[in-house]
Amino acid sequence: MGLNNSALFAASGNNQSMTHATPVSVTWREVRARLRQEYGDLVYASDIARLRVEEDSAGRVCIICPTEFGRAWAEDNLGSRLRALWAAFDSQPRDILILAESGAGASHARSVRAASAASVSHAALRPVDEPSGGMAAAAQAQLTLDAPRATGGPSAAVVRFTFDTFMVGSANVMAATAAKAITNSGPPPFNPAFFHGDYGVGKTHLLAAIAHAVSLGESKRKALYLTAEEFLNGFQSALRARDVQPFKDQVRNCDVLLIDDVHFIAGKTSTENEFLHTVAALMADGKQVVLASHASPDQLQVSDPRLKSLLRGGFACPLHGPDLDLRRKIIDCKIAQARSHCPNLEVPEAVRDFLAARVTSSARELEGVLNNVIVRTAYLDRPVTLETVDEALTELPLKAERRVSVDEIQKTVAAYFNLSVDDILSKRRTQSVVRPRHIAMYLAKTMTTRSLPDIGKRFGGRDHSTVIHAVNKITERLPADAVLAEDVEAVKRRLRN
Numbered sequence: 001m002g003l004n005n006s007a008l009f010a011a012s013g014n015n016q017s018m019t020h021a022t023p024v025s026v027t028w029r030e031v032r033a034r035l036r037q038e039y040g041d042l043v044y045a046s047d048i049a050r051l052r053v054e055e056d057s058a059g060r061v062c063i064i065c066p067t068e069f070g071r072a073w074a075e076d077n078l079g080s081r082l083r084a085l086w087a088a089f090d091s092q093p094r095d096i097l098i099l100a101e102s103g104a105g106a107s108h109a110r111s112v113r114a115a116s117a118a119s120v121s122h123a124a125l126r127p128v129d130e131p132s133g134g135m136a137a138a139a140q141a142q143l144t145l146d147a148p149r150a151t152g153g154p155s156a157a158v159v160r161f162t163f164d165t166f167m168v169g170s171a172n173v174m175a176a177t178a179a180k181a182i183t184n185s186g187p188p189p190f191n192p193a194f195f196h197g198d199y200g201v202g203k204t205h206l207l208a209a210i211a212h213a214v215s216l217g218e219s220k221r222k223a224l225y226l227t228a229e230e231f232l233n234g235f236q237s238a239l240r241a242r243d244v245q246p247f248k249d250q251v252r253n254c255d256v257l258l259i260d261d262v263h264f265i266a267g268k269t270s271t272e273n274e275f276l277h278t279v280a281a282l283m284a285d286g287k288q289v290v291l292a293s294h295a296s297p298d299q300l301q302v303s304d305p306r307l308k309s310l311l312r313g314g315f316a317c318p319l320h321g322p323d324l325d326l327r328r329k330i331i332d333c334k335i336a337q338a339r340s341h342c343p344n345l346e347v348p349e350a351v352r353d354f355l356a357a358r359v360t361s362s363a364r365e366l367e368g369v370l371n372n373v374i375v376r377t378a379y380l381d382r383p384v385t386l387e388t389v390d391e392a393l394t395e396l397p398l399k400a401e402r403r404v405s406v407d408e409i410q411k412t413v414a415a416y417f418n419l420s421v422d423d424i425l426s427k428r429r430t431q432s433v434v435r436p437r438h439i440a441m442y443l444a445k446t447m448t449t450r451s452l453p454d455i456g457k458r459f460g461g462r463d464h465s466t467v468i469h470a471v472n473k474i475t476e477r478l479p480a481d482a483v484l485a486e487d488v489e490a491v492k493r494r495l496r497n
């Protein structure tokens with residue numbers, strides 16, 4: 001029935017079975033997230049979310065659409081962008097086929113599916129690369145496929161998302177500290193723990209790190225990581241089979257349940273109800289529940305007031321977009337990781353600084369650019385230079401790359417708070433003006449490459465120490481002040497669109 005979950009996290013010194021190719025499910029997650037950003041939530045929910053990815057025996061990537069109509073739509077509307085993104089995010093070149101589950105192309109889609117179902121039996125013995133690939137895929141196998149029980153010993157786990165590879169800065173220090181506290185074997189320090197933040201800020205990474213650390217801990221607790229989509233699919237298959245008990249048993253048979261992308265469940269009444277009971281039952285048993293979502297518990301559009309209140313009663317912890325310092329740390333970390341498959345990779349300091357200053361929105365975006373640079377250089381024996389980075393940036397248009405000016409920041413902040421730009425620049429010291437002014441200075445520092453004196457000059461000729469004071473004030477308050485965090489995120493969103 002189920003896979004041995006703890007085996008999925010077990011580490012071993014045996015690296016024989018390490019694979020260096022990026023698992024297709026991992027690349028698909030990145031590509032899908034990017035398509036979502038570019039096409040918007042509506043198109044994503046109606047047309048992209050239902051696409052599945054599989055790898056055929058020849059190593060080709062098969063994007064499988066539910067219908068022939070969907071296939072034609074995807075080929076025409078997504079085809080070239082999807083292939084370009086795939087090439088940018090994957091560590092190796094691959095052919096991409098867009099196929100239909102039914103109608104023309106169905107036989108190929110079915111044979112791909114048969115091949116991948118056959119390979120499920122190895123899931124627990126294969127290296128686990130990361131949750132969205134290994135863990136999530138295995139968890140899905142647990143819930144929806146009749147996967148044989150793992151028979152071998154612990155797998156050689158190649159885990160990319162751990163605390164060691166999670167870089168900490170002011171944007172996420174509270175989240176990282178809370179996540180580590182959860183891994184201690186005592187009673188849950190806060191329940192449920194709810195991590196929220198924008199796309200690509202590290203929520204999945206953190207959940208996976210918790211799952212990994214829990215499973216390696218001496219108390220041998222069992223962690224189960226699921227995306228909300230997997231929870232929903234598992235529950236709906238159980239409903240269709242008219243037997244929900246095995247689903248309940250599987251989901252509740254763990255010490256730490258981690259559910260990612262909880263916003264996916266919000267508003268789906270029967271799944272919300274099952275989710276509520278699952279979380280409540282685990283909490284009543286003293287088990288830890290960890291959730292992640294784009295929206296905070298207050299913003300989450302759940303329809304069941306009991307669920308809302310349960311979520312609000314836990315510990316909500318925001319993760320913010322990385323500032324310059326953190327982006328630089330993440331770049332160094334990703335380069336060190338990339339050396340495991342490109343041992344000769346050298347990235348000059350100037351290039352690292354340039355990337356950190358230029359790619360400002362999220363760690364995912366940074367990683368995407370870096371992968372693109374690596375494909376253009378290391379695999380072709382070319383050195384990494386500012387020119388190759390520029391080439392990569394030209395081909396991978398980043399949303400956040402759109403240069404934001406201090407002037408735009410001032411206008412957007414003023415409009416958001418119903419003030420005028422003159423108010424922001426004025427010497428007025430009332431709270432209703434000081435806070436927006438500080439936010440504007442903070443954003444000018446973190447979203448542009450202007451120096452502190454330059455920013456001060458553009459804010460009504462203020463001294464650079466005033467800007468430092470404002471930036472520090474916002475940075476210090478962000479982790480604990482949810483309203484402030486929401487305001488900052490809302491302004492950033494407006495600036496990016």
Ligand SMILES: Nc1ncnc2c1ncn2[C@@H]1O[C@H](COP(=O)(O)OP(=O)(O)OP(=O)(O)O)[C@@H](O)[C@H]1O
Nearest residue numbers: 033165166167199200201202203204205330363364
């Ligand atoms: N603090 C960090 N240190 C190192 N890597 C990070 C950090 N934050 C994010 N990343 C990397 O950025 C990428 C995206 O992170 P992740 O998938 O965890 O984001 P997310 O918040 O779950 O995004 P989404 O909401 O879109 O699913 C991953 O490769 C992750 O390792």
